[in-house]
Amino acid sequence: xxxxxxxxxxxxxxxxxxxxxxVPRLDLWWxxxxxxxxxxxxxxxxxxxxxxxxxxxxxxxxxxxxxLDPETQRMYVHRGIGLFATRDVLYDxxxxxxxxxxxxxxxxxxxxxxxxPVGTVDSTMFYDRSSQRLxxxxxxxxxxxxxxxxxxxxxxxxFEHMDLVPNFTRFERWVRDELRDDGVAVAQGxxxxxxxxxxxxxxxxxxxxxxxxxxxxxxVAELAARIEPLFDKALAILCDSPADVVWxxxxxxxxxxxxxxxxxxxxxxxxxxxxxxGERGKLLLSHCDGENxxxxxxxxxxxxxxxxxxxxxxxxxxxxxxxxxxxxDRLTLWGGIPSTIVLPETSDADFEAYLDRLFxxxxxxxxxxxxxxxxxPPGAIFSRLQRIGERVEKEGALPLRVGAARPVGAAELSRxxxxxxxxxxxxxxxxxxxxxxxxxxxxxxxxAKGKHVAVKDxxxxxxxxxxxxxxxxxxxxxxxxxAVGKRMAAGQAFIPEVLLAAxxxxxxxxxxxxxxxxxxxxxxxxxxxxxxTGDLHDIGKNLVxxxxxxxxxxxxxxxxxxxxxxxxxAVAEHRPDFLGLSxxxxxxxxxxREVIRALEARGLRASCKxxxxxxxxxxxxxxxxxxxxxxxxxxxxxxxxxxxxxxAPVQA
Ligand code: B1M
Numbered sequence: 001x002x003x004x005x006x007x008x009x010x011x012x013x014x015x016x017x018x019x020x021x022x023v024p025r026l027d028l029w030w031x032x033x034x035x036x037x038x039x040x041x042x043x044x045x046x047x048x049x050x051x052x053x054x055x056x057x058x059x060x061x062x063x064x065x066x067x068l069d070p071e072t073q074r075m076y077v078h079r080g081i082g083l084f085a086t087r088d089v090l091y092d093x094x095x096x097x098x099x100x101x102x103x104x105x106x107x108x109x110x111x112x113x114x115x116x117p118v119g120t121v122d123s124t125m126f127y128d129r130s131s132q133r134l135x136x137x138x139x140x141x142x143x144x145x146x147x148x149x150x151x152x153x154x155x156x157x158x159f160e161h162m163d164l165v166p167n168f169t170r171f172e173r174w175v176r177d178e179l180r181d182d183g184v185a186v187a188q189g190x191x192x193x194x195x196x197x198x199x200x201x202x203x204x205x206x207x208x209x210x211x212x213x214x215x216x217x218x219x220v221a222e223l224a225a226r227i228e229p230l231f232d233k234a235l236a237i238l239c240d241s242p243a244d245v246v247w248x249x250x251x252x253x254x255x256x257x258x259x260x261x262x263x264x265x266x267x268x269x270x271x272x273x274x275x276x277x278g279e280r281g282k283l284l285l286s287h288c289d290g291e292n293x294x295x296x297x298x299x300x301x302x303x304x305x306x307x308x309x310x311x312x313x314x315x316x317x318x319x320x321x322x323x324x325x326x327x328x329d330r331l332t333l334w335g336g337i338p339s340t341i342v343l344p345e346t347s348d349a350d351f352e353a354y355l356d357r358l359f360x361x362x363x364x365x366x367x368x369x370x371x372x373x374x375x376x377p378p379g380a381i382f383s384r385l386q387r388i389g390e391r392v393e394k395e396g397a398l399p400l401r402v403g404a405a406r407p408v409g410a411a412e413l414s415r416x417x418x419x420x421x422x423x424x425x426x427x428x429x430x431x432x433x434x435x436x437x438x439x440x441x442x443x444x445x446x447x448a449k450g451k452h453v454a455v456k457d458x459x460x461x462x463x464x465x466x467x468x469x470x471x472x473x474x475x476x477x478x479x480x481x482x483a484v485g486k487r488m489a490a491g492q493a494f495i496p497e498v499l500l501a502a503x504x505x506x507x508x509x510x511x512x513x514x515x516x517x518x519x520x521x522x523x524x525x526x527x528x529x530x531x532x533t534g535d536l537h538d539i540g541k542n543l544v545x546x547x548x549x550x551x552x553x554x555x556x557x558x559x560x561x562x563x564x565x566x567x568x569x570a571v572a573e574h575r576p577d578f579l580g581l582s583x584x585x586x587x588x589x590x591x592x593r594e595v596i597r598a599l600e601a602r603g604l605r606a607s608c609k610x611x612x613x614x615x616x617x618x619x620x621x622x623x624x625x626x627x628x629x630x631x632x633x634x635x636x637x638x639x640x641x642x643x644x645x646x647x648a649p650v651q652a
Contacts, residue, residue, distance in 0.1 A: 003181035004058050009244055012184065012283055012306055012332050014367045020396030022389050023058040023183070023334070025309075025375035026051065031064040032135030032378035040382050049178065057389055059183025060371070063088070064137050067127050073110070073139075077103060080112055080123030080141050081158065082202035087174035088188040089167075090241045091234065096161035110139065119154035121145050126561075130534060134587060135378045140536045142560075145203045146212070152219045155203060156226040164233045168242055175242075186245045186285060189238055193249025193286065194269030195224035195231055201251065207542040210496035211503065214450065231269070239276050245283045245306070248273050252299070253290025256539065258494035262295055267302045274303035285334075289374035293317045294491065300330040310335035311373035315615075321361035328367045335373035336362065337388065340586060340616070342372060342380040351384055355391050364399035378587055439467065443476035443508065448484055450500025452507040459511045469515035473552070477512075481505050481550055485635035495543065498634070502550030509552050524551065525645045528570045528608075529580035530558030532591040537584035540614060543634040544580060551638055564591070564598040571604050577648065578641055581627075583614040592617075593625035609644050613637060 002010075011017045030048035033039045043051045049059050063086055065072045075085040083093050095101065100115040108128025114121050125139035146155055175185045192198025199220060200209045213220055238246050249270060251257075257266060274284040285306035288299060292310075296318065299307060307327065312320040315338040327333055340346060341354050362368045370392055376385060439462065446455035462472050484501040487493035527548055531541050538560045545557050556574050558566060571579055579599070583589040592612050599605040609628040612621075622630035629644070631637035 005181040005184055008058050008184045008369070011367075011369055012245060012285075012334075014332055016366070017398060019398055020362075020365050020392050020400070021058055021369045022392040022396075023060045023369050023371045024052075024385055024388070025060050025062060025371055027062040027064040027137050027375060028135035029376035029378055029380055030135075031137060032133060034064075035129075035132050035135075036378075049182070053182060055386060055389060056393075059179055061088075061179055061183060061185065062137065062375075064135075066132075067137075067139060068129065068132060073127075076125070076139050077110065077112060079125055079139050080145055080202070081114075081155075082191060082198055084138075084188065086188065087170050088186065088247075090171055090187050090243060091164040091237050092167045094163040094165060096158065099158060099161070109142070111143075114145075114154065114158055116154045116157040118157045119150070121151050121154040121158070126536075134534050134585075141202065142536070144205050144208075146199075149212070149216050149219055152216070152223050156223050159223075159230055160226040162230060164230065164237060166237045166240070172242060184245050185243065186247050187238060187241060187243035189234060189246050189248040189273070190231060191250045193252075193266045193273075195227035196220065196265040197249065197257070197269075198227060198231075199223060200257075206256070206539045207499065207546070210499050214496065214500055235273055235276055239280045239282065243282065245285050246273075246277055247308075248277075248284045248286060248304075250287035251290055252286070252288055252292065252295060254292060254294030255495050256290065257295070258496070259294045259298060261494070261496075262298050267298060270302040270304050274305060278303075278305065283332075287374075289335075291316045292323075296322075296326055300327050304331055306332045306334055308334045309371070309374040311338055312336060314338060315340055315373075319361070320358065324362045324368065328362075332367040332369065333362075334369040335371045336368065337370065337372045339372050339374065339377045339380070342384045342388075343377060343586060344379065344381060345586070351387075355388065359391075359395050359400055363401065365396070366398065370396075437475055437479075439465075440472070440476035440479070443472065444480040444483075447477055447480035447501050447504045447508070450497065450504050452500070452504040455504045455508045456511045459508045463511075463515060469512050473509070473512055473516065477505050477508050478551060481547070485547070485638070489633065489635050495539075499543065499546050502546040505550035506546075509550075524553050525578065525641060526554040526556070526574060526576040527578040527580050527611075527641065528556045528558065528567070528574055528576040529578075529582070530562035530567060530570075531560040531582045531584075531614075532588050532595060533561055533563045534591060535583050535585050535588035536560045537582075537614075540584065540634070541580075541582035544582070544613065544631075544637045547634040547638050548580075548641065551642075553638075553641065564595045567595050568598050568602045568604060571599065571608060572602070576608050577645065579608050579610045580637070581610065581612045583612075583617060586616050589614065589616050589621065592627065596626050611637060611640060 007017055008021055008023065011021045026048045048064060049061060052059050067073055067076065098117055102113040104111045108126050109124055111122055111124040123141060123145040124143035126142045127139035146152065171187060179185050190198055192201045204212060252262065270286065277284050283305040285308050286304045287309050288307040289309040289311050292299060310323055310333050312318055312323055320336050323333060336358065341351050370388065442458040443455060443462065446458055459472055463469065481501055484493055484498055488498050529541065529545060531538055545555050548555050556570055558570055567579060581592045581595055583592060596610055611629045611631060612627045613631045617630060619630045629640045631640045
């Protein structure tokens, strides 16, 4: 008789199976609720796969190890350079003998220093009780290995002299003892799909990566070339291994891994790894949990066999029907249920309606595994997980009947809460072309091209010609950054372009600033900003910071995981015009309300406007928690702040 594993594998391979497979991913939910003591009462104290077995669900075993246990921490100690020693890894990595390693722990921080013969590099991870309560299953890197161009040599040495030795024993033991035949064991390859992506994901601060990629492209390429033999070796081991499915690459997103970059730096490696694994009868699975609108053709063209954690509208812009229509002839989709619909914020009726449409959206159902994407969140209503299982059982016989094919999410294509007016073009008198605008052409071009050195010369030249600083700012710099921002909002420009333009803008403002002050110009405003406590996502927040700085705001960036008291202290100290709060998790967005309450309790609420943003945040939510404004993206955040400044009474 076919086991669960046989059927799941067949479904993943795109072979005929008699029904849809339901494979929720429980690790985050399980960890957070075990720690909080809030697992459903009959499952108190039970392991995540025991729960899945008891419910009759297929197992998808990702780890939820106790990372506060020092013994377990050892498996993650080199997480800062992207290496794990967990049971799903099929090799041991052997670090060069002449590299001294120093590990220091302080509070939740683990700092690892690598002293190589050509220099010393270090990275710091963070994991504490609160991370565990949130269900976070791997330590987060908070200080990256490469901090300056000087660090490339030591990083290169480390990777070039490292070795990988096959070790199938712990994987085989894990499969035999824990997973058995109740699901598919996915072996862990690299989280980066290619050496360059590995540098981006693990070795550099995510925002700095784009600057390094532009400014130190040769160094990035050289480091990638030094990492490449390790990737080749890992791939060879994985090809020879007992694994049927290999996880290769994670967290694609059309902003982060924007289309031309994905095509140049990631696709060739995914193609190569898929081909090599495919020839050995294995599947390459990639974690595709991000916004894929701009990657809809590139992902299937990359040759990957399975796109896992596919997270459709309303959490992203693409509905499930479109995903299935455009991808299922070339790869297997796994996911399809956005995690927000199993949360109490979604009504029972909307939850059921989503499931009604799901079966139509993925008809006839081949090459589809139903899962919650990216995974089951801590606050999930357990009975909804069961309900999905029941409906898949009842209605999931294949081939699914093609119904009236009402595409899932068609009405929800726009992201939740894409606020009215907030994304409207930034249009004011300054951006309009004037006949004499030609004199600002060099400044504008330099900003648009991100030339942060050249732009200073162009600004200085205009000042020398006697052009007033205010006009250079308005007609040169701000006009240019507005144009870049609009291109980004229209999907024609990508993160790096915006970051580089904003950096050029900042450099130019440095030259202009003394002249603006002499002219008694009005200051552009001050903002304190941070990602709320429990949330470590900072790429979007950093983009807001860079744009704000770019247009001349004075920014106090408190970083990530910021406690509410720290926000209040900073507001009391800096007296900003705005407090900016960012959150990317449905579990942490409620913390924004707590920050606002804390401001009220300290008598600081009236002193500044509170602006909120982040993927799950919406205009309605902002109103509900008493924020003053919401911006769906960095461009809108600047526009909103500018609007508030224009409305504000002139300061004495
Ligand atoms: Co995470 N992650 N992640 N993650 N991650 C999401 C957010 C998720 C939606 C993925 C999914 O389910 N499809 C999901 C959250 C689900 C939910 O709660 N609804 C998720 C999860 C579950 C997790 C973990 C819990 C996973 C785990 O541990 N098992 C974990 C949580 C860690 C923690 O924070 N406690 C985690 C970890 C990570 C990585 C470390 C791997 C990495 C973060 C790296 C970093 O930030 N330094 C990561 C990434 C990259 C993502 C996705 C793929 C991309 C996020 C991103 O940077 N987008 C994301 C998927 C998604 O969003 N669809 C996902 C690009 C960025 C430019 O956009 O951040 O939206 P965004 O910012 C925009 C706007 O939102 C806005 O402007 C920005 C620029 O235009 N904006 C503001 C943002 N802040 C603003 C503030 C403002 C105004 C506008 O005013 C103040």
